[in-house]
Amino acid sequence: MIYPRVALIGLGLIASSMYWAMKRAGEAGHVTGYARSQETRDTARRIGLCDQVFDSLQETVRDADLVVLAVPVGAMGAVARDIAPHLKPGCTVTDVGSVKRQVIEDVGPHLPEGVHFVPAHPLAGTEHSGPESGFATLFDNRWCLLVPPEGSDADAVERLGRFWRALGSNIDVMDPDHHDLVLAVTSHCPHLIAYTMVGVADDLRRVTDSEVIKYSAAGFRDFTRIAASDPTMWRDVFLSNKDATLEILGRFTEELFALQRAIRTGDGEQLHAYFTRTRAIRRGILEAGQDTSAPDFGRVKVER
């Protein structure tokens, strides 16, 4: 058992998937859980999520060898402050937030000497949220980025890496600022853009809602899937990864204006060259094994 006792704080998609993945791996020694809302705790108890669900943070983290902060990024600091006095000496605290610099600044100062803080970010998820949305295979063959602050205990980092590998993930170690920039490109900005496009569609009075929905084949439908993700989680992501997000959005707008201009001036060559270039990235993703080449757009290819 890599960690005999694990405490999960926040029982949403990620924490619940971690629990089922721990079970599958034989790594669920004793797992305690806590969620802020009574309703979530009741649901967790009903579906057997965690060996014990507590009504207080204090009881949840007591004796835990690993404490996982799986709450929205904006709530991490307050949780760290509240659990700090009750942590077992020598235990590891980790998180699963999509932003790392801010979390390190918010959480780090609260933790007592002798407790290891190893931030992490499993790059996995779906558009669903809540304790019932989790499943054991969520992390399989996905990356989990470990983002230890300078001076972290090497053994604690190595142990957390083993834990995530047991849950199905591949492991990489990354610097916090670089992490936040990479994620701004691959996740945060795409989400903001999807939210925006769906909002535009909703606003247009001449294109009625029902039409937008009815005729939402390829393209827009994928955006609505992204834009259906948890609002609180995403609000916190944008507020706490402000600099990188704004930088990438600036680049995006610049590029979009250039394409807009190509459309306005009828520059077909520029458009064609651009679209050809982006195709190559897709091929790279398929080769990296991070998606399948099965055509999607709501259709599974079947035999003719």
Next chain:
Amino acid sequence: MIYPRVALIGLGLIASSMYWAMKRAGEAGHVTGYARSQETRDTARRIGLCDQVFDSLQETVRDADLVVLAVPVGAMGAVARDIAPHLKPGCTVTDVGSVKRQVIEDVGPHLPEGVHFVPAHPLAGTEHSGPESGFATLFDNRWCLLVPPEGSDADAVERLGRFWRALGSNIDVMDPDHHDLVLAVTSHCPHLIAYTMVGVADDLRRVTDSEVIKYSAAGFRDFTRIAASDPTMWRDVFLSNKDATLEILGRFTEELFALQRAIRTGDGEQLHAYFTRTRAIRRGILEAGQDTSAPDFGRVKVER
């Protein structure tokens, strides 16, 4: 048999899917096919796509009761001009383009008296292209929009509607300008935006290509899928639906700037309200049966 003889011009994803769907429906009386490139014609012959693949447009459309233009929007006019003298009197010419006003202007004037022109747009596709990408179920439960110009023959429109229903589609009739606006919102702008974001990622030197690809979980990966679509087809879409695309892009930019400002000023309430609103649209799409609620992001939910 709704149309005893059908001619498919252009043998890509849509035309090849139409062929397999006709076969499935028992509606493939005699189907001829033509593609501009020798390679595509050879592939079609090898995989048994169409009863006969011809090397000339003239032979392909001879005696056809229905001629389907399934080439990029920018090529429709030239094809119409070339086939016009060889069309059977009383036949129907249709197309499958994503833009309708421009196609009507390009194709209509070439067609002789006594030939019915009924533009159509099946709202279905995948990110793959070419003769081997088609499959019989592509149109099942998708919408096919019929966009007849004013003064179209009602019987010809009704007959084409029956044909598309036989291929699995639901049918709606729409005005060309309204069609082009609705599609700008639901398809054309989302594609341009996805292309742009993928291009930005590709440009960033500090975020190496391999990182962008490696860590492309949720969000960006869906964009790359969209941005992998056929470059020629999409170039033509943007050039021929210029006005509606630019109008919607203008609205999009305005909205994006507002969210950018909310991030910069730390206005969490505005972000949360916006993200909550876009969630509702997703629910509408699920209720309209145009997608499933199975979580995606590269993961199929399985039993715990």
